[in-house]
Amino acid sequence: MKLVPKEPPGRSTRKARGYAPDMRELRAQGYTFEAIREALAAAGVHVSNATVQREVARLAKGSATAAATSSGSRSGHELQNAVPMTGTLVLPTPPLATPDSPTEVDLRSGKEIAEAFTSSRITNPLALARANAKDPS
Amino acid sequence: MKIAVINFSGNVGKTTVARHLLLPRIAGAELIAVESLNADEGQGQALRGRQFGELQEYLQTIDNAVVDIGASNVEELLDLMRRYRGSHEDFDCFVVPTVPALKQQQDTIATLVDLSRLGLPASKIRLVFNMVESGLQFKTTFFLVLGFLAEQRIATANPDCRLGTNEIYARIRNKGIDLATLTRDDTDYKALIVKTKGTAERLALAQKLATRRLASGVVPELDACFAALGLGTGGTNDAVALHSPTPCPT
Numbered sequence: 001m002k003l004v005p006k007e008p009p010g011r012s013t014r015k016a017r018g019y020a021p022d023m024r025e026l027r028a029q030g031y032t033f034e035a036i037r038e039a040l041a042a043a044g045v046h047v048s049n050a051t052v053q054r055e056v057a058r059l060a061k062g063s064a065t066a067a068a069t070s071s072g073s074r075s076g077h078e079l080q081n082a083v084p085m086t087g088t089l090v091l092p093t094p095p096l097a098t099p100d101s102p103t104e105v106d107l108r109s110g111k112e113i114a115e116a117f118t119s120s121r122i123t124n125p126l127a128l129a130r131a132n133a134k135d136p137s
Numbered sequence: 138m139k140i141a142v143i144n145f146s147g148n149v150g151k152t153t154v155a156r157h158l159l160l161p162r163i164a165g166a167e168l169i170a171v172e173s174l175n176a177d178e179g180q181g182q183a184l185r186g187r188q189f190g191e192l193q194e195y196l197q198t199i200d201n202a203v204v205d206i207g208a209s210n211v212e213e214l215l216d217l218m219r220r221y222r223g224s225h226e227d228f229d230c231f232v233v234p235t236v237p238a239l240k241q242q243q244d245t246i247a248t249l250v251d252l253s254r255l256g257l258p259a260s261k262i263r264l265v266f267n268m269v270e271s272g273l274q275f276k277t278t279f280f281l282v283l284g285f286l287a288e289q290r291i292a293t294a295n296p297d298c299r300l301g302t303n304e305i306y307a308r309i310r311n312k313g314i315d316l317a318t319l320t321r322d323d324t325d326y327k328a329l330i331v332k333t334k335g336t337a338e339r340l341a342l343a344q345k346l347a348t349r350r351l352a353s354g355v356v357p358e359l360d361a362c363f364a365a366l367g368l369g370t371g372g373t374n375d376a377v378a379l380h381s382p383t384p385c386p387t
Contacts, residue, residue, distance in 0.1 A: 110250035111145070117285050118243045132277055 016040055016047045020059045027056050027116075030107025057120035138163050138368065139202045141228045143252070146244035147208040149234045150267040153306050155205035158265070159232065161317050162363045165201050171214060172207030185210060189217035189224075196227050204228070215251055225255045230368055233292065235282055236268045242281040249282075253291035262292035263366055266299040275299070297365035300358060305351035316359070319352035 016023075019040060026036050033052045040047060106113060122128055140163065142155040152170075160168050171184050171192065184192055196202060206214055218224050225231075231252050235245040245264070252262050266279060275296050276283060286294050305316070326346035333339050 110247035110254070111244075113250050114243045114246035114285075117246060118239070118281060121281060121284060123239055123281070128277070128280065 015045045016051055016055055019043070019045065020055050023052060023056050024059045027108065028106070032108075032112070053116060053119050057116055138166070138200075138229050139196055139204070139227060140166075140368065141204045141206055141231045142234065143206045143211055143231055143248060144233050144235065144241075144245060145208060145211050145248045145251075146241045148238075149236050149241050149245070150265075150300070150306075151207070151234055152205055154232060154234045154265055154267065154300075155203050157306065157316055158300070158359050158363055159203045159368075161315060162360075163201050163203060163368070167199055167202045168205065169195075169202055170205045170207065171210045172205065185213075187213055187217070189214055189221065193221060193224050193227060211248070215255070218255060225252075225257055229261070230366075231257060231262050232265055232366070233262060234265045234267045235279070236266075237270070237273075237278045239281060242279065245282050246285045249285075249292045250289075253289075259290055259292050263368075264292055264294045264298060265362065265366070266294075266296070268302045269299045271301060295365050295367075298362050299365075300362050303351065303355050303358075305348065305355050308348050308351065316352045316356055319349050320356055322349055 023036050023040075026039070027033075031039075033049050033056070036056075037047065037049050037052045040052065108116070122131060140159055142151045142159065144151055155168060155170075160166055169184060169192065171188075192204070196204075233245060233248055233252070235242060249262060249264075253259075264282070266275070269275065269278065283294060286292060309316070309319070322345075324345070326342050326349070330339050330342050330346075333342060
C-alpha cells in the first residue's frame with residue numbers, strides 16, 4: 001500500500017504564502033478574510049483566519065515599502081515563485097463596483113480595515129519603545 | 138450648532154465629552170442620548186439607534202444639540218444614516234473621543250472610516266484624545282490612530298484636543314450635577330467643617346470640598362480642549378467659552 005497525503009508538502013502557513021498575491025487581490029476586491037480562508041481550504045491549504053490576515057498584511061506592507069523606496073524588495077509574484085506551490089484561488093461572483101474616494105475603493109468594512117491596519121503594525125509596547133528609541137521621528 | 142459624539146467603542150468617554158465638554162459650551166444646546174445602556178443617567182432625552190427617523194425630524198426643530206451616541210447603537214444608527222441619504226449634513230461636526238487602549242484605538246479607526254464613507258469631510262470629523270496620561274508621549278500613546286490618519290487624512294486630529302483622566306467624572310456620575318454649578322458653589326466648607334462635630338458629617342462636607350476642588354481644576358482643561366476643537370470655525374458659531382468662575386474659598 002502506498003500512502004497518499006491529502007495536502008501538498010510543507011507547513012500550511014508557508015503554503016498559504018504561495019497564494020499571497022491572490023489573497024491580496026481578493027481582499028482588494030472586497031472579500032472577507034473568512035471567504036479567502038475558505039477558498040484556501042478548497043485549494044487544499046488549511047490555515048486560520050489570523051494567518052490569512054497576517055499574510056495579506058505582510059504583502060500589503062511589503063508592497064508599500066517597495067513603492068516608497070523603489071528598491072528591490074520582492075514582489076508578490078516573486079514571493080509566489082519563491083515557494084514551491086502556486087495556484088489561483090477561485091471565489092464566486094465578485095462584489096459590486098467601487099466608488100472613488102480612497103477609503104471607498106476598499107470594499108472592506110471599517111472594522112476590517114481597522115483590524116488589518118492594527119495587525120500590520122507593531123503593537124507590543126516593548127518592541128514599540130525599542131523602535132521609537134531607534135527612530136525618534 | 139449640532140454635534141454628534143460617536144465611537145464604535147465603549148469606555149472612550151463619549152458621555153463625558155458630550156455632557157461636560159460640549160453641552161455647557163454650546164449655547165442653548167439640548168442633550169440627546171442615543172443609548173440603551175447609559176439611558177438611566179437622567180439628563181437629556183433618550184432614543185434608540187433605530188429611532189433615527191425621529192431624531193432626524195426632531196433635529197430640524199432645534200438650533201443646538203449634542204447627540205451622545207452610545208456604542209451599542211452606533212452601527213444601527215450609521216446604517217440608518219446611510220439610508221436617509223444626506224442626513225449626516227444635519228450635524229455640523231462629529232466628535233470622536235478616543236483613548237490610549239489599543240482596542241479602542243482600533244475601533245476609533247473603524248469609526249473614522251465609516252464616518253468618512255458617509256461623505257463627511259475630514260474637517261467635520263474631529264478627534265478628542267481622552268484619558269491622556271501626563272508624562273507619556275502623545276505620539277507614542279496614540280500611534281495607531283495617528284499612524285492611520287497619516288496614511289488616510291479622513292479626520293482632524295489636533296493634539297491640543299485632549300483630556301486627562303480625572304476622578305471628578307466618576308464622582309458626579311448619575312448625580313445630575315454639572316461642573317459649572319460645582320465650581321460656582323461658594324459654600325465655605327472649611328468653616329462648616331470646623332462648626333460640625335460628628336466625623337461622618339465632617340467627612341461628607343470634606344467630600345463636597347474635594348469634589349469642588351476637582352471640578353475647579355478640570356474646567357480650564359475642558360475649556361482648552363473645547364477651544365482646540367475649533368467648533369466655532371467654519372459653521373454656525375454658537376460656541377461659548379465656559380470661563381472658570383472667580384475662585385471659591387478653597
